[in-house]
Amino acid sequence: MHPDIISFRDVGLRYGRGPEVLSDVNLSLPQGSFTFLTGPSGAGKSSLLKLCYLALAPSRGQITAFGHDAALLSNAEIQAVRRRIGVVLQDFTLIDHLNVFENVALPLRVVGQSRADYSQDVIELLQWVGLGHRLQAFPSTLSGGEKQRAAIARAVIAKPNLLIADEPTGNVDPEIGRRLLRLFAEMNRVGTTVMIATHDIHLIQELDARVLRIENGRVFKGLNITATGDIGI
Numbered sequence: 099m100h101p102d103i104i105s106f107r108d109v110g111l112r113y114g115r116g117p118e119v120l121s122d123v124n125l126s127l128p129q130g131s132f133t134f135l136t137g138p139s140g141a142g143k144s145s146l147l148k149l150c151y152l153a154l155a156p157s158r159g160q161i162t163a164f165g166h167d168a169a170l171l172s173n174a175e176i177q178a179v180r181r182r183i184g185v186v187l188q189d190f191t192l193i194d195h196l197n198v199f200e201n202v203a204l205p206l207r208v209v210g211q212s213r214a215d216y217s218q219d220v221i222e223l224l225q226w227v228g229l230g231h232r233l234q235a236f237p238s239t240l241s242g243g244e245k246q247r248a249a250i251a252r253a254v255i256a257k258p259n260l261l262i263a264d265e266p267t268g269n270v271d272p273e274i275g276r277r278l279l280r281l282f283a284e285m286n287r288v289g290t291t292v293m294i295a296t297h298d299i300h301l302i303q304e305l306d307a308r309v310l311r312i313e314n315g316r317v318f319k320g321l322n323i324t325a326t327g328d329i330g331i
């Protein structure tokens with residue numbers, strides 16, 4: 099049996115008194131699945147990922163995370179759910195006074211691992227994402243693409259149950275983009291459920307994964323391939 103890691107039932111989201119940006123969303127992320135989330139700019143991809151991370155609460159409907167109704171969780175329980183999720187959002191959220199190595203090691207430190215236990219893993223992962231030469235650098239000195247890769251390394255280092263990434267290859271060259279995709283695919287192979295928001299059709303076509311697309315606030319399955327063969331996202 100594959101229980102759902104996250105499921106949405108009739109979810110709607112509005113910001114303040116604005117219009118609903120997501121409406122009647124019903125979806126599930128089965129354990130072990132790999133899902134791409136796509137749709138035009140402003141469609142609501144980041145908003146949907148934030149709902150999955152319980153960083154936003156829906157205006158209506160129900161979100162279930164790891165079997166719990168999110169609306170009924172205490173703050174401490176929400177933190178416990180989030181510790182099972184590796185997340186790469188648009189605003190990177192690296193900690194300014196920690197260097198790259200320390201930022202990436204943080205999820206392991208908070209669960210009590212010692213530096214001797216994790217040091218090699220952190221270094222190898224940073225080498226894999228092309229930051230082997232930037233271990234001691236502080237976030238303020240990194241380029242946008244370097245920050246993004248450090249955030250990705252931090253999101254995956256503790257082998258989370260769920261990985262959520264918002265445009266993870268948006269700032270990197272195609273070769274690094276393919277490497278990152280291989281990293282996500284490998285994590286998925288060993289059990290992590292993955293959800294990636296992207297505009298990048300080439301990325302989506304590299305893997306035989308589920309695709310969800312957001313259009314006009316609603317979530318549909320699959321890419322919208324028109325009769326002419328164009329991909330209408």
Ligand SMILES: Nc1ncnc2c1ncn2[C@@H]1O[C@H](COP(=O)(O)OP(=O)(O)OP(=O)(O)O)[C@@H](O)[C@H]1O
Nearest residue numbers: 113114116119137138139140141142143144145146
């Ligand atoms: N904090 C906020 N307050 C008010 N409106 C917001 C907020 N965040 C997002 N929105 C609005 O919600 C809608 C969806 O935005 P969202 O960032 O989720 O889209 P997106 O598909 O991720 O876009 P992009 O591909 O450009 O990153 C947009 O109309 C946006 O203006």
